[in-house]
Amino acid sequence: MEYTIETKHLDFSFGNSPILSDINLQVKKGEIFCFLGHNGAGKTTTIKLLLGLLQSKEDNISIFGKSIKKERVEVLKGIGSLIEQPSLYEHMTGRENLINRAKLLQTPTSGVDEVLEIVDLKDSANKKAGKYSLGMKQRLGIGLALLGDPQLLILDEPTNGLDPNGILAIRNLLKDLTQNKGKTIFVSSHLLSEVEKIATEVGIVDHGKLLFQGSIGELSKNQKSEIVLHCNSLDIAKNLLDAKAIHFTHENNELIIGFNDYTQMAELNKYLVSNNVDVYEIYHRKQDLEHLFLEIIKA
Numbered sequence: 001m002e003y004t005i006e007t008k009h010l011d012f013s014f015g016n017s018p019i020l021s022d023i024n025l026q027v028k029k030g031e032i033f034c035f036l037g038h039n040g041a042g043k044t045t046t047i048k049l050l051l052g053l054l055q056s057k058e059d060n061i062s063i064f065g066k067s068i069k070k071e072r073v074e075v076l077k078g079i080g081s082l083i084e085q086p087s088l089y090e091h092m093t094g095r096e097n098l099i100n101r102a103k104l105l106q107t108p109t110s111g112v113d114e115v116l117e118i119v120d121l122k123d124s125a126n127k128k129a130g131k132y133s134l135g136m137k138q139r140l141g142i143g144l145a146l147l148g149d150p151q152l153l154i155l156d157e158p159t160n161g162l163d164p165n166g167i168l169a170i171r172n173l174l175k176d177l178t179q180n181k182g183k184t185i186f187v188s189s190h191l192l193s194e195v196e197k198i199a200t201e202v203g204i205v206d207h208g209k210l211l212f213q214g215s216i217g218e219l220s221k222n223q224k225s226e227i228v229l230h231c232n233s234l235d236i237a238k239n240l241l242d243a244k245a246i247h248f249t250h251e252n253n254e255l256i257i258g259f260n261d262y263t264q265m266a267e268l269n270k271y272l273v274s275n276n277v278d279v280y281e282i283y284h285r286k287q288d289l290e291h292l293f294l295e296i297i298k299a
């Protein structure tokens, strides 16, 4: 199978500091591949390598089946990118920014109106970019990346610093671009809650290592079941659990215990009640993805 992006045993060091180790990415056409990791995990470094802004020693990155080392110019023609903040001319309108960039890229300026439409800036096209909200600036940045109709978009934390409406707009835009415009998107983020709503595939990176790669469905198979317990005295309940060597964690006002089956949950309830703990609430839930993510990167 030919992947839109494929890296094989990608390593990278800044001087003597190893930053990335054995990264094997496989991004299929039409996906929204979310590259997830905390600050400093290695996301931007990976993206810069994909774009040829940093050089890998080995010839181990291929995009559209071509080597970024050997065919960089050709490969870059098919990629639009946005790394963190878009570089905009604030004194120019949104439309002028796009026209200016189209001329630089030597692509027809006739595509500018369609881009404005896609990124929902048609009504503000003649406003100065300096007067745009952060969300509008990010959308214009994505618009700039879309000039020349690239098949692949590489976006580094495009929702960083945006309010919920701004985040929603970008989320819908990315979905539209893959579902209706045939694009493939590689997007980095440090927020799993953000990623799980749009990703068709997720790569989790930490300390320069790829710890998981798969769909959200595959990721959620790793979610554990747990019992949530809310009672009148956490201290007494904790002592009772300790006395039976039942492992628990503590979250806000609740105790979290691994779930095996409903019999175990009923027994636990009886045990606490018979020892004078008032159980206000006891229920079974799947571990949330955010905790699973934290567990994966701690492992």
Ligand SMILES: Nc1ncnc2c1ncn2[C@@H]1O[C@H](COP(=O)(O)OP(=O)(O)OP(=O)(O)O)[C@@H](O)[C@H]1O
Pocket: 014, 019, 037, 038, 039, 040, 041, 042, 043, 044, 045, 046, 190
């Ligand atoms: N030019 C550089 N020289 C030396 N070390 C660097 C350089 N750029 C980044 N690093 C280091 O490489 C590691 C990975 O950084 P990177 O920017 O790729 O992480 P990230 O996951 O994108 O995080 P962030 O979201 O904070 O940008 C960090 O430890 C960082 O300090």
